[in-house]
Amino acid sequence: MNGLRAEAVSRYLAWAKLHSNARFNLAASGITDYPLAELPVQIKDLEIGGTGPYGYEPLMDRLARKASVPKECVVYTLGASMANFVALTAMVHPGDEVLLEQPTYDPMLAVLHHLGAKVHRFRRHAKDGFQLRVEELEGQLTPRTRLVVLCNLHNPSSAFTNDDTLRQIGAMAAKIGARVLVDEVYLEALFDQPWRSAFHLGPNFVVTSSLTKAYGLSGIRCGWILAEPELVHRMWQVVDFTYGSPVHPAELLAVIALDNLARVRERARMLLETNRVLLNEFLASHPDLESEPSHFGTTVFPRLRKGHAADFVKTLREKYETSVVPGEFFEEPEHFRIGFCGATETVRGGLERLGSALEIFP
Numbered sequence: 001m002n003g004l005r006a007e008a009v010s011r012y013l014a015w016a017k018l019h020s021n022a023r024f025n026l027a028a029s030g031i032t033d034y035p036l037a038e039l040p041v042q043i044k045d046l047e048i049g050g051t052g053p054y055g056y057e058p059l060m061d062r063l064a065r066k067a068s069v070p071k072e073c074v075v076y077t078l079g080a081s082m083a084n085f086v087a088l089t090a091m092v093h094p095g096d097e098v099l100l101e102q103p104t105y106d107p108m109l110a111v112l113h114h115l116g117a118k119v120h121r122f123r124r125h126a127k128d129g130f131q132l133r134v135e136e137l138e139g140q141l142t143p144r145t146r147l148v149v150l151c152n153l154h155n156p157s158s159a160f161t162n163d164d165t166l167r168q169i170g171a172m173a174a175k176i177g178a179r180v181l182v183d184e185v186y187l188e189a190l191f192d193q194p195w196r197s198a199f200h201l202g203p204n205f206v207v208t209s210s211l212t213k214a215y216g217l218s219g220i221r222c223g224w225i226l227a228e229p230e231l232v233h234r235m236w237q238v239v240d241f242t243y244g245s246p247v248h249p250a251e252l253l254a255v256i257a258l259d260n261l262a263r264v265r266e267r268a269r270m271l272l273e274t275n276r277v278l279l280n281e282f283l284a285s286h287p288d289l290e291s292e293p294s295h296f297g298t299t300v301f302p303r304l305r306k307g308h309a310a311d312f313v314k315t316l317r318e319k320y321e322t323s324v325v326p327g328e329f330f331e332e333p334e335h336f337r338i339g340f341c342g343a344t345e346t347v348r349g350g351l352e353r354l355g356s357a358l359e360i361f362p
């Protein structure tokens, strides 16, 4: 046994790491890796050790500039995973009431259990395209709610929540002295429209994000939290549990990637644009899958109209060498998540196999 509570385990991440691999991987939600050789980097640009106990200053400058916030509001983390862990640990005490969306990114729920939070849920419904409904959330707020947690774009559906809706939620939370944590890791993939972080919507917003999903830079692990300076200090105390000094070569690579983000972004934008056309054609011609066409993000979360989705997903992987994420990991067992952010040939091949599997199933 270990020191984790039984429910404080992310079954989804264990599955994603150990069992999601397949010849045609439609389980991933992040753009396929950007080739290092395409970044203007040479070995002389890298160094083992550097200065900046909570982040290399040139990197902190760039992150602050990117988010249009003062540097004092940025916590550097290893990916959005660490950002969420650090932010939640700094804000949630045992017994605190936390309101979390459902379906959710499973590690959010696991970390909240780990922290001993009382987790309440508000639903996003498939019939609404998993759009966030303010009244649904308001119905679950209580005077004891300390924190509201959601993702924008939503994982697994990629539903987009606009600023007006977020502002209303921020105001409702502020009335009872609660904060709102918005995980914006997929918002970075909104390439075709200007957006600003929810951090700018009010002082009770805390935001987590990273360069991992939208740019194919997962291996660099560049993540961040945006928070009020007083909270930043508390978050650093949590960071102290995780490292003495940051991984400097990764910081240097992140600086180079940020300085060349326009080209990294363009490659991701073109890939997603091409793949989204394939996906939407596929969805339109497969009525066994209930799903709106994709407009945002890197994933869709259709419902299988026939048979058991878990059996279908299993058959798809075993007989058709194609993986998608079972809906059970998002508490929606009739659904599964399709990621269309791999190489176009992989996405095309995976969708063809998905179509063949649907023909013979159940």
Ligand SMILES: Cc1ncc(COP(=O)(O)O)c(C=O)c1O
Pocket (backbone or CB within 6 Å): 029, 078, 079, 080, 081, 082, 084, 105, 151, 155, 183, 185, 209, 210, 211, 212, 213, 218, 223
């Ligand atoms: C909503 C959400 N937040 C955070 C993460 C973790 O991101 P990172 O790779 O930056 O650690 C993921 C990964 O799937 C995610 O879906």
